[in-house]
Amino acid sequence: MSSTFPRSGAEIAAGLRRVLRTAASPGWPGRLLYALAGLPIGALSLALYFALFGSVVAVIYGIGLLLVLLVLATIRGFAGLERELARTLLGVDIAAGERIRSQRGLLGRVRRLVASAGTWRAVGWLGARVLLGAATLAVLFFGTVLCAGLTAGIDWNVLNALPLLALLTLVVLGALVLLDLVVRVATAVAPRLLGPGAEQQIAALQHSSRRLADRNRLARDLHDTIGHALTASLLQATAARRTLTPAAADRPVQPEFARQALQHIETNTRAALAELDRVLTVLRAEEDGRDPAPFAAPTLADLEDLLAGLRDGGLPVALVVDGATDDVPPAVQELAYRVVQEGTTNVLRHAGTPLTVAQVLRDGDVLAVRVTNERASQLDSRPGPGGGRGLAGLRERTAAAGGTLDAGPTPSGGFELLVVLPLAGAR
Amino acid sequence: MTLRLVLVDDDVLVRSGLRVILGSEPDLTVVGEAGTGREALEVAADTDPDVVLMDVRMPDMDGIAATAALVARDPQRPRVLVLTTFEDDDYLFRSLQAGASGFALKRSDPDELVDAIRIVARGSSLVLPDLTRRLIASHAPSRARGAAALPELTGREADVLRLVAGGLSNAEIAAELVLARETVKTHVSSVLLKLGARDRTQAVIAAYESGFMTA
Structure with missing residues (x-):
């Protein structure tokens, strides 16, 4: 016993010091203002609750649907203001939630307004505001009553002034601690209910x-x-x-x-x-x-641009596309593009600027991509046995797509890269 | 004595450039070229080079795997100098771990490159000592769990290993410990022998992985 008492006394002192420090922190006017603003805002929240409830009741009579939406939209707008208030007065950084206005069309916005979890969390925040406002009101009310009760009918004299003043100070301090608690709760809850879900x-x-x-x-x-x-x-x-x-x-x-x-x-x-x-x-x-x-991702339609650039670079290259390629899945289109890109880059790298042909052939459920070049035009080059550094990566991607990759020299002394990709099963 | 070199890089332009640059040095001669790691093994077996200049990223067996295979075949010949486009820490450490004696940047000044080749062939110092030491110090400890302790070293040998791991050359160690250069050479050799390390780089890795040196 004797050992716990001083400790709890020390704890109380530490707690008091903390409260005083918080109260004296640079943000204290904002926090106090926030607590006091909780009174009218709590009342407004209550009013919005009644409006929501009333409009829901009105739906039963078939006229309130528009009213419900209006109230919900108001609540969302109100939540936006509250976010700003918490940011300014409490210094809590709350990211904005989803923007209903970014939805296309009135119907989309209405649907989003009702379906968005943000809307209903805003409604929840209103509830919290009502409770917090009530708590603030209670603290102020009982604090005032207590002060009034203590001082009413007291004959101030030298003997009782000091203890009475101490008691009053204690009551005011207690009220401040409770208000601080209310603000703390608001600070903790606000990001959850007002922030992004x-x-x-x-x-x-x-x-x-x-x-x-x-x-x-x-x-x-x-x-x-x-x-x-x-x-x-x-x-x-x-x-x-x-x-x-x-x-x-x-x-x-x-x-x-x-x-x-x-x-x-x-x-x-x-x-x-x-x-x-x-x-x-x-x-x-x-x-x-x-x-x-x-x-x-690049598509087959981008191939012509790719090859035009290479032609500017001095590579005589032709593009041949056979079959309908419009409905080829984007993932396959991109891979096909990469095949041509890698194949032609390797030609430049290993063979110089020989005549080169890039072919894309769609046949049923299969897309074949082929890059071939004639005999190397450079004296000091020979077709690399495995091709360029990107070829290994390309092989992996092809395998992942369920396709096959073959690369090797042609009988005429050139080089051929052939990739066959399945279209079924591709995304 | 002329140093025999093999160039391994999948880009012909890099190889042809290096061939001309290195070929213009009187004491270097390029005896072979390869475009993939696998090819490098064949060419090295045919030409018996002193030093292989090895690219890291290549199709059909990369430089790290090729280095490991060369070392497994013969720990003494050839030495491998890894050539890299960028200082990619992870690749470089892995290649040193695989048995490369050092690395150099492809963009380094031709004289520096030639120096690096000579250093690797002689084994009297680390290539790019500061960079190498930092690389090993920052990578080795994290992989050291369960690594075997170093074998018993004499006091002198421990001093020498500490300085080798600090990136000092034989001449610098001789000055530091006030010993004859030949004596330092002998100590380095016996340290390498006890550690089972093929060269200084491997000894430095062992020193850090065993906890003898700490980052």
């Missing part, structure tokens, strides 16, 4: 993780394309300089190598710039807050 948080999370994945993909693309192209160009340039400035008499100047190196640098740099352009478009779109269109 779980489903919206999940959606936001999905959105941000998708953005992250897109960014990672972008970084990988940068690494693979621009980083690689610049490295190759750098090495070619360094080598070319060395061939033009021989270190020893037995190493003659090799202008032919230098000329070829310059050509490679030209092609590589052009491709890298095109890639840079694409990446910057994506980043800029993201910065403007638009959903960046280039993140949308």
Whole structure:
């Protein structure tokens, strides 16, 4: 006993200190204001409850449906104001919930208004407001009554003034503690009832993780394309300089190598710039807050643009599309695009600029994509046995889509990449 | 003595550039090229090079797997110098773990690249000592659970290993411990022997993984 008493005394003192500190914190006028504003707002909330109840009753008579919607919309708007109030006075950061106005059409908005969990949580918040307002009222009322009771009919003199003042102070302090408690409850409850719901948080999370994945993909693309192209160009340039400035008499100047190196640098740099352009478009779109269109998966319709760029880069390449490709699922279209992209990039990388044909053939439930090139046009190149670095990734994606990938030299000395993708079962 | 090199990279442009750059050095000669990890194994078996310059990401067996296969075949020859486009920590550490003696950036100055090749062949220092030490220190401890303790080292050997792991070359260690360079060489050799490490890089990895060195 004797050991617990001082401790609880110390605890009480600590609690008092905490309350005083909170009350004296920079936010205290806001908190007090919030507590006092709880009175009229609580009354307003009660009125809105009655309005909701009344309009629901009116539905029974067939005239209140519009009224219910009106009240619900008012409650949502009211919740928006409350969010702002909590943000300003309490410093609680509450994210805005779903916007009904972003829905298309009046019917869609009405449906969302009624179905949205946010609406009903706002109704719940009104209930909390009513209770909190009542609590505030009770605290103020009983506090006043207590003070009045203590001082009524008292003959103030030197003997009783000190204890009486102490008692009054205690009552005021107690009231402040209770009001602080009310505000604390409001602070705890507000984000839950006024903030975005779980489903919206999940959606936001999905959105941000998708953005992250897109960014990672972008970084990988940068690494693979621009980083690689610049490295190759750098090495070619360094080598070319060395061939033009021989270190020893037995190493003659090799202008032919230098000329070829310059050509490679030209092609590589052009491709890298095109890639840079694409990446910057994506980043800029993201910065403007638009959903960046280039993140949308490329389709077969984008192939002509892709090949036009390569033609500018010096690769004579033709596109042949056979069969109806309109109803090919987007996932397959994207993969087909990647096949052509990878195939033609590899041609540039390993064979220079030979005549190249990209074919897309739709036959029933199968889409075949083929990239073939003639014999290599470069002296120092031969078709890579496994193709480029992207080929391994392409093989994985093809397998995941249930398709097959074959790559290898052709009898005429060129190279062929053939991917066959099933359409059934694809998304 | 001329160092015999094999270039492994899936990009012909990188290979042809490197061939010319390295070929212009009097003490280096490129004896073979490969475009995939698997090809690298064949070419290395045919040409018996001193150093293999290995790209990391390649189709048909990547550089890490190819390095491991080369080391498994013969721990002493050839040494592997990993060439990388970017400092991707994870890839680099894995290649060192697989047995590479060091790494260099493809974009590094030709002289630095040539130096790195010579260092790897001689084994008298780490390549890019600071970077390598930091890489091993930051990656090794997390994988060290259950790693075997180091075998018994003499006091001198422990000193030498500490300095090797600190990235110092033989000459620097000799100055630090006030020893003859030959003596340092002997100590390094016996440390490598006791650790079963093929070169300094592997010894540094062992030093960190065993907890002898801490990050």
